[in-house]
Amino acid sequence: MVAHSVLITGCNRGLGLEMVKQLTRGNNTPELVIATCRKPKEAQKLNEVAASNKCVKVIQLDVGDESSYSGLVSHVGELVGAHGLNLLINNAGVSPKSTRINMVKWRQMTDTFAVNVVAPLMLTKALLPHLKAAAAQEEGNNLSVKRAAVINISSVLGSIERNDQGGLYPYRCSKVALNAVTKSLSVDLREHNILVASFHPGWVQTDMGGKNAPLRPTESISQLLTQLAQLSELHHGQFLQYDGEQLPW
Numbered sequence: 001m002v003a004h005s006v007l008i009t010g011c012n013r014g015l016g017l018e019m020v021k022q023l024t025r026g027n028n029t030p031e032l033v034i035a036t037c038r039k040p041k042e043a044q045k046l047n048e049v050a051a052s053n054k055c056v057k058v059i060q061l062d063v064g065d066e067s068s069y070s071g072l073v074s075h076v077g078e079l080v081g082a083h084g085l086n087l088l089i090n091n092a093g094v095s096p097k098s099t100r101i102n103m104v105k106w107r108q109m110t111d112t113f114a115v116n117v118v119a120p121l122m123l124t125k126a127l128l129p130h131l132k133a134a135a136a137q138e139e140g141n142n143l144s145v146k147r148a149a150v151i152n153i154s155s156v157l158g159s160i161e162r163n164d165q166g167g168l169y170p171y172r173c174s175k176v177a178l179n180a181v182t183k184s185l186s187v188d189l190r191e192h193n194i195l196v197a198s199f200h201p202g203w204v205q206t207d208m209g210g211k212n213a214p215l216r217p218t219e220s221i222s223q224l225l226t227q228l229a230q231l232s233e234l235h236h237g238q239f240l241q242y243d244g245e246q247l248p249w
């Protein structure tokens, strides 16, 4: 990974934790990985990674708690300084169990939207000064993760075109809406030279993906990070898969 600094949400387990692990390996590690999670004291695996990698800073963040954003933004500012923040990965997500039309509940819809849609948008808004500061370090109008980028971890289940199974209302609708956030951000942030894209990590063996998923977190994330490092203007505002395949909205 070529970015100087990266902030990832939801690093306690699953794909977020795997991102932190892989970012701290190899030659091209960022100088700073801000790994946020809801309960740092209980994040044993994440704390183990941080203990052996000085570049990892574990910070408390429940993405649904907007009142904590100003404190987070100040803390990030102290860590990144004038370099700004190069890469924000909105990874934290939830997927309620109920799927079919006769089971879906009002609160499932609103709670899922709060974490999967509202939080990535409002957190990006809050961290914009740091992303803009990073983008301003380079001249010209090129786009890259090395310069400044927002990556929203979406899902192919948020592809309207690929939906031939129905159900999963809270999750599907939230990822469709997250993709709309990606698209609007890509338009709004182009003038600031901040790259924005949605990524589907594949169907992966995590608590959310379950044991039957075909991909292991190591496989998904190694390919996803390879793709991130190669992003350019061509990928701005797109919906991509972990292996680089472009997905339909």
Ligand SMILES: NC(=O)c1ccc[n+]([C@@H]2O[C@H](COP(=O)([O-])OP(=O)(O)OC[C@H]3O[C@@H](n4cnc5c(N)ncnc54)[C@H](OP(=O)(O)O)[C@@H]3O)[C@@H](O)[C@H]2O)c1
Pocket (backbone or CB within 6 Å): 009, 010, 011, 012, 013, 014, 015, 016, 037, 038, 039, 061, 062, 063, 064, 090, 091, 092, 093, 094, 095, 115, 153, 154, 155, 156, 200, 201, 202, 203, 204, 205, 206, 207, 208, 209, 210, 213
């Ligand atoms: N696994 C798949 O097959 C798959 C497929 C497509 C897309 N995705 C997407 O990939 C992302 C990561 O999923 P995963 O498979 O790693 O899921 P996971 O194993 O269930 O982990 C979810 C992570 O999100 C965190 N989180 C949930 N609500 C949060 C909140 N309010 N504030 C902060 N963190 C919160 C959890 O923290 P706690 O540990 O504190 O609960 C956990 O670290 C999600 O956006 C998901 O939709 C996954």
